[in-house]
Amino acid sequence: MQLEKKIYRRFGKRVKELRLRSRLSQEDFADQAGIDSSYLGKVERGERNPSLGVVARIAKAFGITLAELLVGV
Numbered sequence: 513m514q515l516e517k518k519i520y521r522r523f524g525k526r527v528k529e530l531r532l533r534s535r536l537s538q539e540d541f542a543d544q545a546g547i548d549s550s551y552l553g554k555v556e557r558g559e560r561n562p563s564l565g566v567v568a569r570i571a572k573a574f575g576i577t578l579a580e581l582l583v584g585v
Contacts, residue, residue, distance in 0.1 A: 521558030
């Protein structure tokens with residue numbers, strides 16, 4: 513597996529983990545982050561490479577910094 517795909521999968525796992533801790537559905541969290549829920553699902557599965565802007569919106573929706581979001585990725 514390419515390094516990039518591993519990173520996408522780890523990032524997606526991190527987003528899903530934080531979302532589940534927040535007890536939010538994909539739809540509810542996607543609304544808070546200002547992204548499409550189907551796109552969020554693809555990010556969580558490591559199927560998409562989100563732009564830095566999307567990553568920043570995800571961090572903001574969680575109320576954390578980019579650095580905190582990327583811990584373990």
